[in-house]
Amino acid sequence: MKRLTTMVVLVAALTLLAAAGGSARSTAPAKTSAARATSLTVWVGWSARELSEFKKVVAEYDAKNADVTVKVVGGINDDKITAALRSGNGPDVVSSFTSSNVGLYCSSGGWIDLAPYISKSKIDMNQFPESTRYYTQYDGKRCALPLLADVYGFYYNKALFKKAGLTAPPKTFAELTAYAKKLTIRKGDGSLDVVGFDPVFGFYQNGIGGYQPLVGAKYFDPSGKSAISRDPGWKTLLNWQRGLIDYYGYDKLVKWQTGAGDEFSASHAFERGKLAMMMDGEWRVAFLAAEHPELKYGTAPMPVGLRSQYGSGYINGTIIGIPKAGENRDEAWKLVKYLTTSNHALASFSNGIRNVPSTVSSTKSKELKPDANFATFGKLFVNPKSSTIPITAIGADHLQTFQDFIAKWQAGKVKDLQGGLVEVDKQIDAKLKQAGGGGNSVP
Amino acid sequence: MSSLPATGAGPAAVPAVDRRRARRRAGWRRRLTVLAFLSPWLAGFAIFFGYPLVMTTYLSFFHYDLLNPPRWVGLANYRYLFGQDAQIWPAVENTLVFIAMSVPLQVLFAFGIAVLITRAKAGVGVFRTVFYLPALVPPVAATLGFVYLLNPATGPVNTILGWLGIEGPLWFNDPSWSKPSLVMLGLWGIGNTMIIFLAAVLDVPRHLYESAELDGAGGWRRLRYVTLPTISPVLLFAVVLGVIQGLQYFTQAFVAANVAAGQASQGGAVSTLELGYPEGSTLFYPVLLYYHGFRFFNMGYASAMAVLLLVVAFAATSLIIRGSRRRVHYGTTR
Numbered sequence: 001m002k003r004l005t006t007m008v009v010l011v012a013a014l015t016l017l018a019a020a021g022g023s024a025r026s027t028a029p030a031k032t033s034a035a036r037a038t039s040l041t042v043w044v045g046w047s048a049r050e051l052s053e054f055k056k057v058v059a060e061y062d063a064k065n066a067d068v069t070v071k072v073v074g075g076i077n078d079d080k081i082t083a084a085l086r087s088g089n090g091p092d093v094v095s096s097f098t099s100s101n102v103g104l105y106c107s108s109g110g111w112i113d114l115a116p117y118i119s120k121s122k123i124d125m126n127q128f129p130e131s132t133r134y135y136t137q138y139d140g141k142r143c144a145l146p147l148l149a150d151v152y153g154f155y156y157n158k159a160l161f162k163k164a165g166l167t168a169p170p171k172t173f174a175e176l177t178a179y180a181k182k183l184t185i186r187k188g189d190g191s192l193d194v195v196g197f198d199p200v201f202g203f204y205q206n207g208i209g210g211y212q213p214l215v216g217a218k219y220f221d222p223s224g225k226s227a228i229s230r231d232p233g234w235k236t237l238l239n240w241q242r243g244l245i246d247y248y249g250y251d252k253l254v255k256w257q258t259g260a261g262d263e264f265s266a267s268h269a270f271e272r273g274k275l276a277m278m279m280d281g282e283w284r285v286a287f288l289a290a291e292h293p294e295l296k297y298g299t300a301p302m303p304v305g306l307r308s309q310y311g312s313g314y315i316n317g318t319i320i321g322i323p324k325a326g327e328n329r330d331e332a333w334k335l336v337k338y339l340t341t342s343n344h345a346l347a348s349f350s351n352g353i354r355n356v357p358s359t360v361s362s363t364k365s366k367e368l369k370p371d372a373n374f375a376t377f378g379k380l381f382v383n384p385k386s387s388t389i390p391i392t393a394i395g396a397d398h399l400q401t402f403q404d405f406i407a408k409w410q411a412g413k414v415k416d417l418q419g420g421l422v423e424v425d426k427q428i429d430a431k432l433k434q435a436g437g438g439g440n441s442v443p
Numbered sequence: 444m445s446s447l448p449a450t451g452a453g454p455a456a457v458p459a460v461d462r463r464r465a466r467r468r469a470g471w472r473r474r475l476t477v478l479a480f481l482s483p484w485l486a487g488f489a490i491f492f493g494y495p496l497v498m499t500t501y502l503s504f505f506h507y508d509l510l511n512p513p514r515w516v517g518l519a520n521y522r523y524l525f526g527q528d529a530q531i532w533p534a535v536e537n538t539l540v541f542i543a544m545s546v547p548l549q550v551l552f553a554f555g556i557a558v559l560i561t562r563a564k565a566g567v568g569v570f571r572t573v574f575y576l577p578a579l580v581p582p583v584a585a586t587l588g589f590v591y592l593l594n595p596a597t598g599p600v601n602t603i604l605g606w607l608g609i610e611g612p613l614w615f616n617d618p619s620w621s622k623p624s625l626v627m628l629g630l631w632g633i634g635n636t637m638i639i640f641l642a643a644v645l646d647v648p649r650h651l652y653e654s655a656e657l658d659g660a661g662g663w664r665r666l667r668y669v670t671l672p673t674i675s676p677v678l679l680f681a682v683v684l685g686v687i688q689g690l691q692y693f694t695q696a697f698v699a700a701n702v703a704a705g706q707a708s709q710g711g712a713v714s715t716l717e718l719g720y721p722e723g724s725t726l727f728y729p730v731l732l733y734y735h736g737f738r739f740f741n742m743g744y745a746s747a748m749a750v751l752l753l754v755v756a757f758a759a760t761s762l763i764i765r766g767s768r769r770r771v772h773y774g775t776t777r
Binding site for chain 2: 406
């Protein structure tokens with residue numbers, strides 16, 4: 001019995017000690033928090049070279065603000081962001097490449113409403129071009145701000161142009177087709193060696209979003225119904241695309257694509273001179289400088305199917321916000337504000353990764369390294385006809401539905417284009433209804 | 444002894460009641476012991492199968508985007524699934540065609556290899572290892588390897604075919620060839636089934652073959668009337684497993700579509716990849732389910748799809764087992 005009593009006392013004492021130790025650990029940070037800097041964690045999607053450039057910008061902020069220490073975690077995708085939001089264990093600041101998910105982040109409150117902070121800090125929202133304002137909010141709730149932007153334009157190989165007797169970039173789809181034919185080189189067996197322009201959707205950056213501003217087409221009507229079959233712009237685009245694909249032969253083009261090289265490597269077809277012209281984002285300027293500085297190329301607005309749209313382009317970009325679970329919201333906001341509105345921060349980061357600075361004033365910053373090829377994208381960015389993709393209750397599923405149809409169309413498997421587009425509209429409307437939402441017009 | 448009752452119920456009746464009680468107590472103890480030993484598995488089953496199953500069924504009646512609270516929609520997800528979703532039937536068709544192609548071929552191939560290995564005079568261990576090894580390769584790595592080998596422009600297979608004057612197909616980039624390419628990938632990794640068949644074939648009693656030989660049965664008849672009936676439970680197992688795996692086919696199809704389309708490293712706001720590249724030919728039911736659940740944040744609908752998949756898998760398994768009753772022999776021959 002004595003032994004038992006001794007054991008009980010020992011266990012009780014150990015338990016008390018453990019509890020005391022536990023509480024001492026849990027209160028320790030509170031005691032010293034006033035003396036220590038607030039630690040902020042930032043999640044970003046960038047990796048490798050681009051991540052180190054972002055870290056440089058953050059390090060500068062860190063050095064200027066003794067009250068915070070910022071830790072950057074790269075390589076984050078939306079699966080991780082969603083999981084963190086669900087578990088309530090997120091970072092203090094979060095960013096995403098997938099702006100089409102802003103609807104989810106804003107409507108759920110997973111990313112907090114920034115309106116009170118914006119108002120308190122007297123941020124002029126007009127410093128962000130309209131398209132970027134659009135893809136950082138949902139249903140009037142602003143839960144994100146743009147952090148640099150991606151703008152799509154036209155790249156052409158000057159050496160191949162010279163060889164083909166071409167001097168200036170094309171401005172219309174018709175000219176683009178004529179140029180593509182001139183620049184295409186076939187091998188003895190008829191297979192493709194150099195392709196003038198590859199219009200297959202799904203190849204590199206060829207997607208609906210990139211081509212939409214070139215024909216000024218609408219995705220939805222004002223009532224929120226899918227309007228793809230009712231907008232002649234889409235038919236202009238798809239008929240032009242099929243015409244050029246038929247010139248090459250779809251199978252030949254697909255086979256050439258399988259040897260065209262990885263998009264984000266030095267084996268990229270344009271970088272090796274196997275693709276004479278292409279649509280791509282402004283980031284390619286940095287890739288070309290790093291991987292093929294010897295390549296003589298030029299940039300311009302994409303040729304268009306509707307003349308009045310020349311000079312416009314597709315805009316998208318990284319969005320940044322504050323997750324609900326973040327503990328240091330005020331400090332997080334200061335960092336978000338700095339990254340998204342400081343001309344110096346935006347210009348420095350833009351110089352590092354050659355994305356377009358996302359405020360109007362920062363596109364004119366003297367700190368930006370002069371580069372004629374990159375400057376094209378700054379002009380496209382502020383063009384009022386430049387546009388982005390609509391954000392809906394089904395995220396990007398409406399684009400996916402259209403893209404799946406185009407995959408069959410470009411392969412020559414669709415005989416009735418209008419009938420197919422009507423079916424696409426029906427599918428998109430059914431998906432929106434199923435999700436309990438409607439379409440959303442892009443401003 | 445002091446507990447013996449002093450009533451006149453009869454001395455024999457009292458111990459009988461006690462014995463019954465003791466037996467009952469012993470029975471309970473046995474059951475509890477069994478439960479205690481089963482508890483790790485029971486806990487795992489409840490946590491990793493029971494709970495997800497109940498939650499999946501529950502969520503199938505809601506619209507749920509993973510972040511907002513689930514919103515009750517009744518049978519709307521099922522109505523959309525059966526009546527309005529234009530992608531469902533192509534996905535079902537792709538899945539069924541794939542199962543119809545892959546299951547018979549995998550069973551035949553695995554069985555054929557097993558029979559050949561049993562007949563090898565030398566190097567049995569080497570053959571067994573060589574045919575089993577691919578089963579150890581992780582599915583993603585194996586798929587990447589196949590996409591590389593079958594690359595239409597730069598892959599070694601088409602290069603060799605080219606030397607022979609044959610223009611190779613576009614393999615994973617052609618809707619007519621994408622499923623056969625995946626079937627080939629499955630046949631390459633058939634090691635697990637092959638090993639099971641090998642064990643079954645080696646387990647066929649020798650005296651049955653000897654009796655058949657005495658009756659004048661040749662190789663084909665021995666196979667038809669001795670080997671196949673004896674290993675029929677294993678054949679049934681392979682078919683059921685193949686059908687269930689076919690219904691759940693995801694990783695290889697998803698990876699092959701992304702890599703063959705050149706989109707494995709794509710970032711950005713919207714992927715330019717079509718679902719089930721090329722031309723929807725690799726859009727299998729589980730791939731579509733994944734996209735709805737984790738790409739389009741439509742988890743309620745994905746749950747309804749998962750419930751249907753479970754019902755179909757259960758029905759298919761039941762049908763196969765019922766249909767095979769007369770053909771499968773479970774009786775021992777020893």
